[in-house]
Amino acid sequence: MFKQVKLNYDFSALEPYIDTLTMKTHCEKHHATYTKNFNEAVEKSGLLGKSVEEILSSLSSVSDESLRDTLRNNGGGYYNHNLYFSIMSPKNKTKPSSALMEAIEREFGSLTNLIETLEKMAISQFGSGWAFLSADRDGRLYVTKSSNQNNPLMEEGRHTPILGIDVWEHAYYLQYKNLRGDYVKNFFEVLDWEKVSENYENSYKTK
Ligand code: MN
DSSP states (O other): OOOOOOOSSOTTTTTTTSOHHHHHHIIIIIIHHHHHHHHHHHHHTTOTTSOHHHHHTTGGGOOOHHHHHHIIIIIHHHHHHHHHHHSBOSOOSOOOOHHHHHHHHHHHSSHHHHHHHHHHHHHHOOSSEEEEEEEOTTSOEEEEEEETTOOGGGSTTOOEEEEEEEOSGGGTHHHHTTOHHHHHHHHTTSBOHHHHHHHHHHHHHTO
């Protein structure tokens, strides 16, 4: 059975950047529902025992269209939120590891440029969705956006997401109303680059 990632901080710990009610609702209602629906769909589809990464990267093998959509939406929701909640923290001023920094400078010139690219991607996603930083098997980095709960594991090439910014209104509307840009800028105040670096190193070491 798939479980929601355990937060190693309190719902109030990301104030003032992300408020307590948003965090509590997001975790206990939204993420909890994706997780419950995903577990039910996994059982129904006979995929018990597979990892979430395996399921999301082979959705085309599920022949029942409605079950496939349920797995895509709720499996994506389950996975993306585990990523999102685990890369935020109240720790101050974390930095990318030397391996990640090297890749960032090689491909984006600087950390500032990467952050600007991610912000633009998150702000320009029309409607509900995500912006991702992901890595391929050779450690190359990609910035992409996607609708709904889709993510780079489901796409051709299957890059592993190492950082995800939730731009569904439920992620910011209670606090920021229509100001998605302010939320996205403030997200970087609570982003834990140490955790993103760990994700980066795992994404290609394990392949
Ligand atoms: Mn969300």
